[in-house]
Amino acid sequence: MPRQGEAAYDALILEASPSHEPNHRHPDAELRVLIAGGGVAALEAMLALRAMAAERVELRLLAASPDFVYRPLQVLEPFEADAVVRVPWSEIANTLELTHIADELVGVDHDGHVVRTAGGHLSEYDVLLLAVGARRRSVIPGALTIGEPGTSSSLRAALSDTDSQRPRRIGFVSPPGVSWTLAIYELALLTARWADAAGVDAELVVFTAEAQPLEVMGSDASELARRTLGEHGIRLRTGTLATVLADGRMWVDGEGSMAVDAVVALPRLEGPRIDGITDERGGFIRVDEHGRVQGETDVYAAGDAIDFPVKQGGLATQQADTVAAHIAARAGADIEPMPFAPVLRATLLTGDGSRFLRRDLTKRHPLTDIDDRPLWWPPAKIAGQHLAPYLAALTS
Ligand SMILES: Cc1cc2nc3c(=O)[nH]c(=O)nc-3n(C[C@H](O)[C@H](O)[C@H](O)COP(=O)(O)OP(=O)(O)OC[C@H]3O[C@@H](n4cnc5c(N)ncnc54)[C@H](O)[C@@H]3O)c2cc1C
Incomplete structure (x- = not known):
C-alpha cells in the first residue's frame, strides 16, 4: 500500500x-x-x-x-x-x-x-x-547572554580582574517576557559562592522584570529565592527594566545608571x-x-x-x-493517550546545595512543595520521565 x-x-x-x-x-x-x-x-x-x-x-x-x-x-x-x-x-x-x-x-x-x-x-x-x-534573542545591547558562546569565560574574566581597588560589580538581568527565570538567580548564587571561595570582593545585583523572584513557582518559592539571595549578600531589584550597557554603565528605565564590570542577561524567547x-x-x-x-x-x-x-x-x-x-x-500500541497535565519541577542550585520545588499547574490554586531532599527520582535538573534515568545511566 x-x-x-x-x-x-x-x-x-x-x-x-x-x-x-x-x-x-x-x-x-x-x-x-x-x-x-x-x-x-x-x-x-x-x-x-x-x-x-x-x-x-x-x-x-x-x-x-x-x-x-x-x-x-x-x-x-x-x-x-x-x-x-x-x-x-x-x-x-x-x-x-x-x-x-x-x-x-x-x-x-x-x-x-x-x-x-x-x-x-x-x-x-x-x-x-x-x-x-x-529562538533566543539578546535584549540588552552590550550585555553577556546566558548560554551564548563566550559568556562563561567573559564573566569569569570580569570577576578575576582584580586590578581595580573597588569590588567587582556584576549585574544579572531577567528581562520582561522570560517565563523560566530560575537560571539567573542560580547564576548569581553560584557567582557569590565562587567569589567567596576565591576571596574576590564582589557586589552582585539581580535586576528582574518579575514582580517577585521565581514568580511562576508561587509565593513560597519567591520567598525562598529572596531569602537565599539575601543570605548570599546579593541585592535584588524586582519590577525593573534594564535597557542597555554602555561605557561600563547599565541603564535601568526610570532609575538612571549604575557602574558595572559585567552584565549577564537571560535571552528573550521567540x-x-x-x-x-x-x-x-x-x-x-x-x-x-x-x-x-x-x-x-x-x-x-x-x-x-x-x-x-x-x-x-x-x-x-x-x-x-x-x-x-x-x-x-x-502506531497500534496498547496505550490510552492522556492530555497534557503540566507539573513544574525545579531544582535551585544555591551554591550551598539544592532546593527541590514542585508545583502542580493543573490545580486551581496550586501550592508549591519545597524540600532540601529530592521530590522526584533521579533528582535531575530536568525531570523527564525517560530522559532523567537515561542521562543518569549514561553519566554515572
Ligand atoms: C541556562 C539555562 C538554564 C536552564 N535551567 C533549567 C532547569 O534547571 N530546569 C528546566 O526544566 N529548564 C531549564 N532551562 C530551560 C530549558 O533548557 C528549556 O526549556 C528546554 O531546553 C527546552 O527544550 P526544547 O527541546 O523544547 O528546546 P531546546 O532545548 O532549545 O532544543 C531545541 C533544539 O532544536 C535545534 N533546532 C532549532 N531549530 C532547528 C531546526 N530548524 N531544525 C532542526 N533542529 C533545530 C536546536 O539547535 C536545539 O538543539 C534552562 C535554560 C537555560 C538557557
Whole structure:
C-alpha cells in the first residue's frame, strides 16, 4: 500500500538532491516518525516512543548539532570546566536504533508529508514532531547572554580582574517576557559562592522584570529565592527594566545608571517560525491537548517551540511524553493517550546545595512543595520521565 504523500514526495524529490540518510528502518515499523530538533523535548520523545511503541515506529531525528547538549548545567560553566553534559547523537542513535540526519528543518509540506532541510534535501514522514525549541534573542545591547558562546569565560574574566581597588560589580538581568527565570538567580548564587571561595570582593545585583523572584513557582518559592539571595549578600531589584550597557554603565528605565564590570542577561524567547507552519503570538506554535499542531492531523509540536506560557525543560519533556503517547497509540500500541497535565519541577542550585520545588499547574490554586531532599527520582535538573534515568545511566 502506498504511504501517505508518496506521490507528492516523488514529485518533489525530482527538484531536490537526495538526502542519503543512513537507514535504521525496522521491517515491521508501522509508522515513520520524523523528529525535528535536538533538545530535551526531542530526546524525551524518542525515548518515550521506544518505551511505548518499541519497533512499531521508525525514528528519524533531524538535528544539525552533532551532540545533544544538556542546557541547565550551563549556569555552572563559568566555575566548572566541562560542567555541561554533551552526548553525541551517534551514540544515542545506536542505542535507540534511530537515524540521525545532520541537517536543519526549514519548511513543511503537509499535503506531501515531506519536510525541506537547510541542506536542500527532502525528508518524508507519516508523523512529524516539531521540537525545535525557541529562538533566543539578546535584549540588552552590550550585555553577556546566558548560554551564548563566550559568556562563561567573559564573566569569569570580569570577576578575576582584580586590578581595580573597588569590588567587582556584576549585574544579572531577567528581562520582561522570560517565563523560566530560575537560571539567573542560580547564576548569581553560584557567582557569590565562587567569589567567596576565591576571596574576590564582589557586589552582585539581580535586576528582574518579575514582580517577585521565581514568580511562576508561587509565593513560597519567591520567598525562598529572596531569602537565599539575601543570605548570599546579593541585592535584588524586582519590577525593573534594564535597557542597555554602555561605557561600563547599565541603564535601568526610570532609575538612571549604575557602574558595572559585567552584565549577564537571560535571552528573550521567540517562536521558531517555520515555513508551512501557522504560528501564534510571538511566532510560537499552537497545539491541542495532545500536542497536535492546530488544524493538522500528522504534525505535532512540543517544548519551547509551542504556545504554552511557561517555557521550561521539565514541561518540554511532559509535552514530549504527551505527544509520544498519542503517536504510540496511532502506531497500534496498547496505550490510552492522556492530555497534557503540566507539573513544574525545579531544582535551585544555591551554591550551598539544592532546593527541590514542585508545583502542580493543573490545580486551581496550586501550592508549591519545597524540600532540601529530592521530590522526584533521579533528582535531575530536568525531570523527564525517560530522559532523567537515561542521562543518569549514561553519566554515572
Ligand atoms: C541556562 C539555562 C538554564 C536552564 N535551567 C533549567 C532547569 O534547571 N530546569 C528546566 O526544566 N529548564 C531549564 N532551562 C530551560 C530549558 O533548557 C528549556 O526549556 C528546554 O531546553 C527546552 O527544550 P526544547 O527541546 O523544547 O528546546 P531546546 O532545548 O532549545 O532544543 C531545541 C533544539 O532544536 C535545534 N533546532 C532549532 N531549530 C532547528 C531546526 N530548524 N531544525 C532542526 N533542529 C533545530 C536546536 O539547535 C536545539 O538543539 C534552562 C535554560 C537555560 C538557557
